[in-house]
Amino acid sequence: MKIIVADDHALIREGLERTLKSFDEDAEIIHADDSVSVLSQLESHNDTKIVLLDLFMPGANGFELLTKICNTYTNIPVIVISSADEPRNMRKAIDCGASGFIPKSASTEIMISAFMLVCNGGVYIPPDMLRQQSSSKDTAVKNSYSVSLIDETKAAATNLTRRQTDVLDLMARGMSNKEIARALDVSEHTIKIHVTAILKLFNAENRTEAVVMAHNAGVVDA
Numbered sequence: 001m002k003i004i005v006a007d008d009h010a011l012i013r014e015g016l017e018r019t020l021k022s023f024d025e026d027a028e029i030i031h032a033d034d035s036v037s038v039l040s041q042l043e044s045h046n047d048t049k050i051v052l053l054d055l056f057m058p059g060a061n062g063f064e065l066l067t068k069i070c071n072t073y074t075n076i077p078v079i080v081i082s083s084a085d086e087p088r089n090m091r092k093a094i095d096c097g098a099s100g101f102i103p104k105s106a107s108t109e110i111m112i113s114a115f116m117l118v119c120n121g122g123v124y125i126p127p128d129m130l131r132q133q134s135s136s137k138d139t140a141v142k143n144s145y146s147v148s149l150i151d152e153t154k155a156a157a158t159n160l161t162r163r164q165t166d167v168l169d170l171m172a173r174g175m176s177n178k179e180i181a182r183a184l185d186v187s188e189h190t191i192k193i194h195v196t197a198i199l200k201l202f203n204a205e206n207r208t209e210a211v212v213m214a215h216n217a218g219v220v221d222a
Contacts, residue, residue: 001024001026001027001028001049001050002027002028002030002045002047002048002049003020003027003028003029003030003048003049003050003051003052004030004031004032004038004041004042004045004048004050004051004052005017005020005029005030005031005032005052006031006032006033006037006038006041006051006052006053006054006057007032007033007052007054007057007081008033008034008054008057008058010033012054012104013031013033016029016052016081017029017031019108019111019112020052020115022108022112023112023115023116030045030048033058034057034058034059035057035058035059035060035065036059038051038053038057038065038069039068039069042069042072042073042076046073046076048073048076049076049119050076050077050078050079050115050118050119051069051073051076051077051078051079052078052079052081053065053066053069053078053079053080053081053098054080054081054082055080055081055082055084055089055093056082056084062082062084063092063093063096066078066080066093066096066097066098067096067097069097070096070097070098071097077099077100077118077119078097078098078099079098079099079100079101079102079114079115079118079124080093080098080100080101080102081101081102081103081104081111082101082102082103082104083103083104083105085101085103085104085105085126089101090125090126091208091209091212094123094125094206094208095206095208099118099122099123099124100114100117100118100123100124100125100174101124101125101126102114102124102126103126117174120179121175121176121178121179122173122174122175122176122179123174123175123176123207124174125174125208125211149213149217150216150217150218152203153202153213153214153216153217153219154217154218154219156201156202156203157201157214157217157219159201160198160201163184163194164194164197164198164201166184167180167184167191167194167195167198168198168210168211168214168219168220169220170183170184171195171198171207171210171211172211172214172215172220172221177191177192177195195207198210202214
């Protein structure tokens with residue numbers, strides 16, 4: 001397994017390498033210390049299994065670099081590992097295409113669990129992100145989840161079909177469309193249709209927002 005570890009601090013890279021080696025001692029760890037080296041390593045190693053990326057690397061805006069990597073190397077999942085673990089950064093990273101966000105304060109066990117989930121095609125959404133309101137449209141109530149929005153989400157959930165409910169539950173577990181399709185034994189195209197319907201019912205802009213809304217309204221478990 002080939003893994004790119006991108007962080008401008010050598011101690012962080014070495015610590016991540018030790019953790020990854022405890023998971024797979026045969027893993028090939030490739031280091032990158034700035035945005036240029038990340039892109040260069042990806043170009044040289046397009047068989048990389050996964051990228052662990054510090055959000056704010058020297059030489060580029062963190063989200064711009066993340067977006068560029070996710071859009072260019074669509075078959076290589078990226079996990080953001082950052083100390084900038086505010087929920088808004090977590091949400092934005094997922095929206096930019098990251099397959100997970102792990103705070104640098106997270107335990108080794110959490111990191112390994114998230115890593116395994118992403119390797120299996122899922123998306124790791126941090127619990128702290130799920131506990132926060134996700135509403136970029138109304139930052140005025142960011143510190144207290146709107147009761148009316150909870151009621152609206154609950155009402156919208158009553159209009160979900162049984163299959164859409166199943167899809168939402170699996171989305172909340174961090175599963176990708178492909179993985180959900182496999183679990184429910186339907187085509188990925190069918191799952192995309194269900195996801196689109198769920199977003200429309202919840203008036204959500206993306207999968208992450210829909211899952212957070214459903215969680216806060218008690219429609220799905222954490």
